[in-house]
Amino acid sequence: MADTPHRILGVDPGLTRTGYGIIDIINDRAFLVHLGVINNSGPKKSLPEKLFRIYNKMIRIISDNHPSEMVIEEVFYAQNVQSAFKLGQARAAAILAGINCELKIHEYSALEVKKSITSYGRATKEQVQHMVKILLKLDEIPRYNDSSDALALSLCHFHSMKYRNLTKTATTL
Helix, strand or coil: CCCCCEEEEEEECCCCEEEEEEEEEECCEEEEEEEEEEECCCCCCCHHHHHHHHHHHHHHHHHHHCCCEEEEECCCCCCCHHHHHHHHHHHHHHHHHHHHCCCEEEEECHHHHHHHHHCCCCCCHHHHHHHHHHHCCCCCCCCCHHHHHHHHHHHHHHHHHHHHHHHHHHHHC
């Protein structure tokens, strides 16, 4: 008898493009459910309009796919303060949507994600994309880096859950 799927939503936030990737965990294996991007490029939109669009689209994605958890990348150090603030605001819009939908929110650094997916914390974007393709048995690498990164976040959380469960089991023996 198959276990009930555990659904994880990964989010790679950005003002221009916010990537998302949803996986199901069934019998200790990860399967792709859905991926895509929230695209804010095109006609000039104000910052509040972009944030509102991210929030609304995330609400719809969550409502349509029913994940139980959201995983999002932690804020990283940025040389450009303006870019860091904008990224933080995009993160906040996505996190608020998740909280509004009563999801558990988890955060991982880029280093943690790379190490979890490739076993090397300084892996290139191409190496991470290639491993996402292999781990999810995809026919091709996702079109957008943002959705590939979001899937990597989901997979990182899956690996972290497996590790925590193994550790918990080992300590009860």
